[in-house]
Amino acid sequence: MPDSRQRPNILFIQSDQHNPAVMGCSGDTVVSTPNLDALASRGTTFENAYCASPICVPSRASMLTGQYPFENRVWTNTHALNPATPTFAHALGAAGYRPVQVGRMHFIGSDQLHGFAERYVGDHSPNHPGGRPVDHGELEGTAGPHRISLQKSGRGQSAYEVHDEFVTATAVNFIENYSVRRNADGAADPFCLAVGLMLPHQPFVARAGDFDAYDGKVGRPRNERPIEDEKHPYLRWWRERTGLTDVPDDEMLRARTAYWALVTRLDALIGQILDAIEKAGLTDETMVVYTADHGEQVGERGLWWKQTFYEDAVKVPAIVSWPGVVPAGQHNQRVISQFDLNATMLEAGGAPPLPFSHGRSLKGIASNPDDAAWEDIAFSEYCTEPGDPAHSEGERIWQHRMVRRGDWKLMFFHKMPPMLFNLRDDPDELNDLSNDPAATQVLQELTGLALTGWDPDAVETQIRNISRDQEVLRGWAGNVLPEDQYRWDLDPSWDYLDH
16 A cells, blocks of 8 residues: 555545536636636646536446446436445545545435445435435426526525535535644545535526626527537437427526526635635645536527537536646646546555546646547447436437547437537537548447447346336335435525525
């Protein structure tokens, strides 16, 4: 085991639904994110980072394990990660850390730790499928992919912001207590603290002061109208299913204004945590990793939330500050996956690599961005389950996969036409080249990559089998009412709009 004095503290901060373009350090001239900007100035920002699934639970399970959804069998927000699957928390624990989780992680099932030794301020959702549902009071329905989240947007309060305030206070207290212990005996082992924040996930509702600071300042989407995807059967179905075919300007601008305000509030809370690190004198010996579970489309192409492979949904912020190791103030353009953040933290902590992880440490390309040995490739997967009223239709389910390799990106839709984009020439993904004869070879190559090890028919069979198992588990939870051991009790009165 490496000498603890040579290993950094590890602070892993993961938000929910943060579009990486909505940060000052990413070039947004409207949003105020001074704390994330300062973190970026102390570390490296990876501009082309992708999540393994553009939806919460699968993305988080993949980030933890370094495995794709088809490998760890977590495809939807109701699927539970097998407790026998090691995570980066297990690996860091094996290296001598005592991993602590505060806040959002969206674990499902009996294992609410997955390698963390302690957990504080749990998720607001039930620990078990079929458990006591979440009551959002006046904002009921606005947390899902539904038009109501745009209709009920604006000034008010989201209980998610209250959740994040509790999480932040707990994280700051942890850091302060650690500092006291270290100063008392001078020999405290380095800490590993994972902080899960809910913002800027919808409801698109922000407190009046934050909302008013952006009112009239947030512009329209770069590309408001759907172009090629109007012709695509899946994306056309998704728009119709979620009520996005006729969103008026007032809803669109109000929801966007609230989103920018929520990002600023997220930044302020992260600032409190980073300030605690600085006040404790721990900045130079603490590795900080910031990311989100997926992005947010904020009205681009008339789309909202996530659930697609467009850049706004599937790309994530990825800032790594590792003093003395990762260059400061660098913006790195190499294509990476969140798996690689996992592997980088394990390398920093001297932890054993996860046996079946696809993660690659970013240490090398951070110092040498032109490293020819690094393959610019990332995959993402989006599948649904039968009976899910938000994402499917009756017993019908979807199996989609994305491949980004170099400048090219393929969106593969099982039993539907693909979409192909050259992101160098077309960064806004407006020109689908899947029917361009000049791109035939690229299309064939990327389709082969998408289907390597990934069988959509086998995925469908496994998802349907899990759904059958869950019928029993939901019935059990609904009748037995097992205790939610790690659950933050969301008060529905904390969700409201100003009237």
